[in-house]
Amino acid sequence: LRSLWLICDRRRRAANVAAVLFLLNPSTFAYAHYLWPETLHLFLLLLALNLLTRMPWHRARAPLAGIALGLALLAKSLLSPFWPACALLFWHLRTWSQRLLAFALLAIGVLSVTGPLLWQGWQATGKPLIADSSAFNLVGGLEDRWRSDYVGDSVGDLYGPYIGGAPTARERNTLFLQRARDDLAREGLVSTLESQLSRQYFRLFSAKTLLLSQLPGPACSGYMGSYAQVPIGLDVLVTFSAVALHALTLAAFAFGIVLWRRWREPLVWWTLLFFAFQLALYLPLHVKARFLLPFMPFFCAYAGSFVASCINSERATAVELRASALRWFVAAGLAALLLALAFLGPVLDRSCG
Numbered sequence: 001l002r003s004l005w006l007i008c009d010r011r012r013r014a015a016n017v018a019a020v021l022f023l024l025n026p027s028t029f030a031y032a033h034y035l036w037p038e039t040l041h042l043f044l045l046l047l048a049l050n051l052l053t054r055m056p057w058h059r060a061r062a063p064l065a066g067i068a069l070g071l072a073l074l075a076k077s078l079l080s081p082f083w084p085a086c087a088l089l090f091w092h093l094r095t096w097s098q099r100l101l102a103f104a105l106l107a108i109g110v111l112s113v114t115g116p117l118l119w120q121g122w123q124a125t126g127k128p129l130i131a132d133s134s135a136f137n138l139v140g141g142l143e144d145r146w147r148s149d150y151v152g153d154s155v156g157d158l159y160g161p162y163i164g165g166a167p168t169a170r171e172r173n174t175l176f177l178q179r180a181r182d183d184l185a186r187e188g189l190v191s192t193l194e195s196q197l198s199r200q201y202f203r204l205f206s207a208k209t210l211l212l213s214q215l216p217g218p219a220c221s222g223y224m225g226s227y228a229q230v231p232i233g234l235d236v237l238v239t240f241s242a243v244a245l246h247a248l249t250l251a252a253f254a255f256g257i258v259l260w261r262r263w264r265e266p267l268v269w270w271t272l273l274f275f276a277f278q279l280a281l282y283l284p285l286h287v288k289a290r291f292l293l294p295f296m297p298f299f300c301a302y303a304g305s306f307v308a309s310c311i312n313s314e315r316a317t318a319v320e321l322r323a324s325a326l327r328w329f330v331a332a333g334l335a336a337l338l339l340a341l342a343f344l345g346p347v348l349d350r351s352c353g
Contacts, residue, residue: 001018001301002018004301005304007054008301009301009308009317010318013308013312017303017305017307019300019304020304021245021248021303026238027246030211031210036290038290038291040072045294046297048066048069049086049267052089053267062103062105062106066112068109069106069109084103087106088266089266089267089270090103114130124168125169135174136162136172136173136176137285139180140154142183142184142284144199144200145199146203147346149222150213151220197283200284200287201282201341202344203345204282205338206342207243207246207247207342208289209292210289212239215239218352220351222351249299249300249303250342252303254337255331256304256319258334259306259320260305260320261318262318271298278294
């Protein structure tokens with residue numbers, strides 16, 4: 001992350017702050033103890049981006065990056081439709097023939113890893129997919145009712161009917177796609193969109209992260225108490241530090257991205273597409289707070305640039321602190337929105353009565 005952001009911001013202080021914000025957040029480094037696939041996926045994604053942006057151009061880097069991307073997709077296949085957007089990172093090449101060659105080599109690397117699984121997915125589901133849980137997650141997302149995860153989670157009750165509903169993956173997906181259509185027909189398109197918008201992004205940006213959900217607390221608020229033997233006071237310290245860094249990162253990211261000024265870097269445009277793709281994807285699907293982890297390195301990057309600019313505002317920086325009042329107003333509005341999504345879910349839910 002630090003090396004990537006040096007390309008975009010070119011200030012060591014900004015890159016260092018980005019790395020510190022990412023690594024010192026307890027909700028982030030707690031993933032070192034979990035077996036969720038997001039950790040491996042994120043490492044491989046950042047590795048691929050480094051290969052595509054930092055190494056001098058030669059024909060070896062694109063297939064190596066493709067292999068890293070392919071392995072990232074095996075860890076978590078969510079970005080399967082998105083990886084071609086990495087073609088943006090070849091924009092610095094001088095000719096279209098170089099860009100096309102680089103993309104072809106990247107694709108060879110990706111397909112060399114994912115090809116066997118894509119074929120297996122075709123045989124099992126009728127679609128060239130590494131793993132197809134979309135129908136299951138779609139129904140889970142449409143039938144979620146709370147703005148915090150682990151509060152009356154829909155997917156726990158869905159798993160039995162999904163597995164027992166049909167003998168093959170293709171038939172199970174067909175049944176659940178029909179169930180999603182039935183849900184949509186019953187609620188109506190407009191009502192469904194309103195419900196999803198009022199719920200899913202609270203779940204995604206929630207300050208009650210996977211780490212905090214496992215601390216002692218009321219089950220009706222989504223606390224599982226997995227860390228039941230936490231020493232007195234330590235849970236308060238962990239919660240305070242995790243919540244404070246979560247809020248700081250979201251707020252500083254909002255100002256950093258709105259006040260950003262170096263738009264010639266292809267990686268910056270890649271991050272914008274990355275955000276847009278995932279936000280659109282999570283609108284209908286079941287969402288957990290842990291799904292925010294792949295966003296966090298890039299949130300921390302823009303946040304790091306804003307914090308570094310505030311520390312030294314005299315020099316020309318990647319973040320324009322002398323921007324118009326309108327841009328500051330938009331940045332403040334985005335920060336307020338993200339903080340509201342992070343903290344107001346439990347207030348609106350009143351899940352504990």
